[in-house]
Amino acid sequence: MSMNATEIARGLAQVERGDPPPKIASPIDARWYRNIAIGLLAIAVLAPVGLIVYQSFLDGPFFSPRSSVSLEAYRYVLTDPTFWIALRTTTIFAFGMVFVAVPLGGILAFLLTRTDIRFKRTLEILVLVPMFISSIVLAFGYTVSVGPSGFLTIWFRELFGGVPWNLYSLPGIILIAGLSHVPHVYLYVSAAMRNLPSDLEEAARTSGASIWQVSRDVTLPMVLPALIFAAALNLLLGFETFGIPLVLGDPNGILVLTTYIYKLTTLFGVPTYQLMAVVAMVLILITLPLVFFQRRLLRNSRRYAALGGKGARATPLKLGGNGQVIALTGIAIWLLVSVALPIGGISVRAFVSAWGQGIDLLDYVTLANFDRLLEVPSLSRGIVNTLLLSVVGGAAAVFIYLLVGLAGHRNHGTSNTVLDYIVLLPRALPGLVIGLAFFWVFLFVPFLTPLRPTLVALFIAYMVVGLSYGLRLLQGTLIQVSPELEEAARTSGATIGRTWRDIVIPIVRPGLAGAWALIMIIFLREYATGVYLMGAGTEVIGSLMVTLLQTGAMDTIAALAFISIIMTAAGLTLALRLGAKIHD
Amino acid sequence: MTELVVKNVQKWLGGLQILKGASFTADRGSIVALLGASGSGKTTLLRCIAGLEQPEIGHIRIGDKVAMDSDKRILLPPEQRNIGLVFQSYALWPHRTVKENVGYGLKLRGVNKADMDRRIQHILERLGLGHLADRYPSQLSGGQQQRVAICRALVYEPRVLLLDEPLSNLDAKLREEARYWIRKLILDLEICAILVTHDQTEALAAADHILLLQNGRIVQEGTPHEIYSNPTSFYAADFLGANNIARGKLLSMDGDVARIGGEGWELDGVVRERQGLSPSVDAQAVIRVERITIGDAPGPNRLEMQLDDSVYLGDRWEYRVRRGDFAVKANGNRRLPGGKVYAEFPPESVWVFPAAQG
Numbered sequence: 001m002s003m004n005a006t007e008i009a010r011g012l013a014q015v016e017r018g019d020p021p022p023k024i025a026s027p028i029d030a031r032w033y034r035n036i037a038i039g040l041l042a043i044a045v046l047a048p049v050g051l052i053v054y055q056s057f058l059d060g061p062f063f064s065p066r067s068s069v070s071l072e073a074y075r076y077v078l079t080d081p082t083f084w085i086a087l088r089t090t091t092i093f094a095f096g097m098v099f100v101a102v103p104l105g106g107i108l109a110f111l112l113t114r115t116d117i118r119f120k121r122t123l124e125i126l127v128l129v130p131m132f133i134s135s136i137v138l139a140f141g142y143t144v145s146v147g148p149s150g151f152l153t154i155w156f157r158e159l160f161g162g163v164p165w166n167l168y169s170l171p172g173i174i175l176i177a178g179l180s181h182v183p184h185v186y187l188y189v190s191a192a193m194r195n196l197p198s199d200l201e202e203a204a205r206t207s208g209a210s211i212w213q214v215s216r217d218v219t220l221p222m223v224l225p226a227l228i229f230a231a232a233l234n235l236l237l238g239f240e241t242f243g244i245p246l247v248l249g250d251p252n253g254i255l256v257l258t259t260y261i262y263k264l265t266t267l268f269g270v271p272t273y274q275l276m277a278v279v280a281m282v283l284i285l286i287t288l289p290l291v292f293f294q295r296r297l298l299r300n301s302r303r304y305a306a307l308g309g310k311g312a313r314a315t316p317l318k319l320g321g322n323g324q325v326i327a328l329t330g331i332a333i334w335l336l337v338s339v340a341l342p343i344g345g346i347s348v349r350a351f352v353s354a355w356g357q358g359i360d361l362l363d364y365v366t367l368a369n370f371d372r373l374l375e376v377p378s379l380s381r382g383i384v385n386t387l388l389l390s391v392v393g394g395a396a397a398v399f400i401y402l403l404v405g406l407a408g409h410r411n412h413g414t415s416n417t418v419l420d421y422i423v424l425l426p427r428a429l430p431g432l433v434i435g436l437a438f439f440w441v442f443l444f445v446p447f448l449t450p451l452r453p454t455l456v457a458l459f460i461a462y463m464v465v466g467l468s469y470g471l472r473l474l475q476g477t478l479i480q481v482s483p484e485l486e487e488a489a490r491t492s493g494a495t496i497g498r499t500w501r502d503i504v505i506p507i508v509r510p511g512l513a514g515a516w517a518l519i520m521i522i523f524l525r526e527y528a529t530g531v532y533l534m535g536a537g538t539e540v541i542g543s544l545m546v547t548l549l550q551t552g553a554m555d556t557i558a559a560l561a562f563i564s565i566i567m568t569a570a571g572l573t574l575a576l577r578l579g580a581k582i583h584d
Numbered sequence: 585m586t587e588l589v590v591k592n593v594q595k596w597l598g599g600l601q602i603l604k605g606a607s608f609t610a611d612r613g614s615i616v617a618l619l620g621a622s623g624s625g626k627t628t629l630l631r632c633i634a635g636l637e638q639p640e641i642g643h644i645r646i647g648d649k650v651a652m653d654s655d656k657r658i659l660l661p662p663e664q665r666n667i668g669l670v671f672q673s674y675a676l677w678p679h680r681t682v683k684e685n686v687g688y689g690l691k692l693r694g695v696n697k698a699d700m701d702r703r704i705q706h707i708l709e710r711l712g713l714g715h716l717a718d719r720y721p722s723q724l725s726g727g728q729q730q731r732v733a734i735c736r737a738l739v740y741e742p743r744v745l746l747l748d749e750p751l752s753n754l755d756a757k758l759r760e761e762a763r764y765w766i767r768k769l770i771l772d773l774e775i776c777a778i779l780v781t782h783d784q785t786e787a788l789a790a791a792d793h794i795l796l797l798q799n800g801r802i803v804q805e806g807t808p809h810e811i812y813s814n815p816t817s818f819y820a821a822d823f824l825g826a827n828n829i830a831r832g833k834l835l836s837m838d839g840d841v842a843r844i845g846g847e848g849w850e851l852d853g854v855v856r857e858r859q860g861l862s863p864s865v866d867a868q869a870v871i872r873v874e875r876i877t878i879g880d881a882p883g884p885n886r887l888e889m890q891l892d893d894s895v896y897l898g899d900r901w902e903y904r905v906r907r908g909d910f911a912v913k914a915n916g917n918r919r920l921p922g923g924k925v926y927a928e929f930p931p932e933s934v935w936v937f938p939a940a941q942g
Contacts, residue, residue: 021596021640021654029661484675487636490662491669491746492689492736498663502688506679 030407030496031415037407038415042422044464048437049425051444052284056277063443073274083279086260093174093245093256094238100178102231104334105185106223111327112186113193114219116316118324123331125576130338131183132568134525136545137561138180139247141342142167144349144558151348152341154357168252177244179338181237185230192226193219211317229297236290239283240430242528247549257283258430262531273440280433287428295424343565350562353555369559379556382539383563385455386524389540390571393459394520397466398474398512401519405474406500410483427468431528435461439532453535461529466522473518477511478504510579517575524567541567585612587776588744593632593642595625595800602628603639604800610744610793613774615767617791619781621823625800630746630780634669635662647743663692668737672749674729676721682708682732683717689740707735711769727758734766738773745770745777751786763790784824788812796820817857818937821870828876828912831939834867842936844869848908849887853934866939875933876914878903879926886926894919 051062056074060067077083111117112124130138145152147167156163166172196219204214242258249259261279265271319327349355353366373379408419426434438461442452451457481504489499527542534543541564548557588610595603603625610616618626631637633644635651638659644652646667651660668689676685683704690700708714711731721729730750737745750766751759767790770777781787787794788808796804796811796819804811804820815821822829832846842855844867853869855861879886889905889912896919903914905927914927 482673482675484671484673485677487634487662488669488671488675488677488736489688490636491634491665491667493663493666493692493740494688495661495663498692503677507677 031413033497034407034411034413034415037403038419038422041404041467042418044460045422045425045467047445048434048441048464049284049429051440052277052280052433052437055273055440056281058274061271061273062440067274073278077275077278077282082255083260086255086257087282089170089249089254090239090256092170093177093241094235096171096174097178097181097238097241098231098234100175101181101185101234102227104179105182105230106189106227108182108186108331108334109189109193109223110215110219111331113190114215114317115319115323115327117319117327119328126335126339127186127331128183129335129572130180131187132521132525132572133343134527134542134564134568135177135180135241135243136247136527136542137243137346137525137564138338138342139176139244140545140557140561141344141346142176143247143345144554145341145345149356151345151355151361154355158357168248168254170249170254173245173248173254176248176338177238177241179334180244181234182334182338184233184237185227188230188233189223189226192223196222215317225297229294232290232294232297236287236294236427239287239290242430242432243546246546250549258432258528261432261436276436280429280436283430283433284428288425291424291428346558346561346565349554349558369555372556373559373563376556378536378539379544379560381537382541382544382560385458385539386541386564386567389455389458389462390520390523390567393455393462394523395516396459397463397470397519397523398516400463401467401470401474401515402505402512404471405478406504408471408475409478409500409504410486423468423471426464431465431526432531434465435529435531435533438464438529442533453537455538458530458533458538458540461533462523462526465526465529466519469522470515470519473515474512477508477515480511481507513578514575517571517578521568521571521575524564524571586610587612587647588633588778589643589645590629590633591643593629593639593644595628595632595637595639595642602800603632605641606795606797606800606802608795608802608805610776610778612776613771614792615770615777615779615790617779617781617787617794618797619784619787619794619823620797622782623799624797626780626782626797627748628800629797630748630778633744633778634667634746635660635665666742667744667746668740668742669746670730670733670737670748670750672752674721674733674753676729676732676736678721681718681720682713682724685721685732686735686739689736693740695740703739704735707739711735726753726755727762730754730762734769738769738775741775743776745775747777747779749780749782751781752783759786766790788824796823798823815856815870815935818868818870818940821856821935821937826873826913828871828873830869830871830910830912830934832867832869832910834861834863834865834936836863837861841931842867844934844936846908846910849910851887851929851934852885852931853929853936854932856935857937860938861936868937868939870935870937871912871929871933873913873915875930876912877928878905878914878916878920879928882926883928885930886928889925889927891920891922891925893922 055062057069057071058067059070059072108127112120112127117123142150144150146165147153150167153163167176200222201214201218204218205211209217240258241256242262245254245256246259246262249255255263257279261276264275264279348361350369351366352361352364353368354364355361373383404419408416411419429437438457442448442457485503485507486499489503490496494502525542526540527546530540530543531546534540541560545557545560548560586609590609591607592605593603593607594601594605606625606629608616618629620626628637632639632642632652633646639652639654641654642652643650643654646665649660649666650656650658651665652658677688680688686708687700687704690703695703704717705714708717711734713728713731713735716724716728721732724732730753734750747766751762754762763786779787779791791808794806794808794811795802798819804816806814811820812824815824821827830844830846830851832844832849835843835845835850837855840855842853842861844851844853851869861867878891882888887907889907892904892906895902895904900915900917901919903916903920903925905912905914905925912927
């Protein structure tokens, strides 16, 4: 044993302090790769955010030589009464949405995971549908079905002489948004309910609790973290919503923060970048704490889930005949309102040329609405571009998420903490703001300027928008590879890169296909990101609809919305075929 | 020939030191067992040798290559250590056939196709798996998977074969057989193997040399026979075998000979651990169950005791005998009627240790 005195002393000192001596730097653990991949991602995320911050402190556009640092933009926005009204409306809207979506989503999750409700398999997929349709399409669908001159409204008025609803009011918007966000709540709460070990409930039952007491005293407290998480998520989505308030709120001048940003341009006639940046900053300051709060909740709820015992299911609660009817009717009404109504409206609207009181729709069936899509180059390009972005871009995005996922895979270094926080940032930004910020980046950075009028610009922005969702999908897949499978490759003589190539990637391949289909749907439904970023030649369906709304070209919008629905349905079918884990 | 040198390996996990300076060497054609309870650090030590964990301090040499040295700031990644590791879970790659699993190490070493096929086939046949080469791991039984895992770790002739509880997922009968053929295989191939186990029978039957670990330290090492019959600490004595523990006071001590006693009983024994022992302090004795005999007449080293019950265990009877607060188990081959018996405690089998601290 050759141990000198200093070494022993050092060793002893360490023992006393309880601190380990520093590790020897491991020569090869893909540190370079990890740092570069995470570094590039950090740039892609931080550059647009940084530009927003910078722009908000200028008194003119950042590229104008006459702009100087000032708080003028903040002063303007914070003294603008419209801004305060928009902020108030946004807050009411977000909380109202939570108020509608969380209880309904919780009940839905309970019914589908804990009871013997009929048609469970079908319903599990059907209830997720509203999540996959872009909210601009949904909102437009509501306009044409239950708006002031919607099909249903006219029909109802013919029968009863009037309608008891007003879609273009704040309660109407909140209700619509809340109903369409039920799946987001359902997704998290049902996952928590599935992970709940049945022995906990059975223990309560054998102690003498009735099944309803068990639900109240055991199930509810156990899924409370998931409920709170879902509430926080919906609050976040509420602050970021753009499509629904744009379509349904605008006619009556109801503004939220995102539509306020959008309207600023119309208000001044010229783009007022500094004001937009300030409102974006306000949004970030509201949403970022929410994102961090969610992150902490997620950690805690994972701790709960880790307690989960065996996968054995609890004996499902028997609903009984009446219960079945009530539960199924409730779900049917909800599906009718949040799926059938908007989609049905669009499907009819896309194929008629006129409607109104006393008009037989069958007399006005036409395909002319679709002809325009072929005639106007920007519209047909939009369809092709949307397909390209979602199919090819989706695959490319999954590849990038995989590279980033590997960089963070079993990474215990500082770079992983950086990655953790980087991923959170885009979630705090509405797609509209991310698109705007990237538009600036592509204007500002000289060597990127040539890319601005290409789909690459849109792709990068989409990639960042889908980052947190996509990366979570990939990380979830990667983490399922048992560490020992990787260690076995290492001890057999494979480097870490070789291990990823030969072991990890082949094992996760099926998961990659599913992730691709899901990302494809996310990209298909995206409409806000392209609003500022798209230009002649890079049109996409969703953003085209936003711009067409200004012109009131309802026939064209209806045709585009219909195509968007068909594409989403195709994507969803593909995702299910590929065995995508929608329920994760 | 020494294939593995481990010197003063220390590892921390956060503020907790989980390896406190383990040192040992292992030779070609021999099996060293790391034996210990869970949490003793045996698997961590194995993973440090494999390079899957990084110790903060220490020196590890595999073959003629220094794999780790905290002074010279050397740390080789696992793939450069030329080792084979058999995992407790076997860790067979589910997307690769048996042949592809076994051949991976050869492929990484650039062995040509013909040579590779020959070597894979050779080792598979040697372990009776020749007909399973094209199956996937999920199509194999547990015992077959274990043998594939061993083939995979052996086929490229590593300098050191590391086995992490390789038998714990097999059922009892299979385990006994596997213990035997794994030992035979390693000796035949003349490789150096390190076996991690918590099962004393496994260590005693399979290893040439046993290192007994406790709380991140090697507390005793030696041949299986030495470890079993010459424990130098209470922990070592108690960890192996089936034991009776007698707690009392040290009555007298003369060199290695001591006398321990409690309420109504006294026994002659030998001192195994001197430190902390002096007359009239608390002491404890470990007596292997198989060393006690039950007789029906008084005699030297015999203690009159009360037989409470005889328990049938299939191959033998277990006697529960008692005198005051001193209760022991002993074995015999017939049922005895309850009542007065005379238990014989050979003094050389009554191992006296200082009482546990606290």
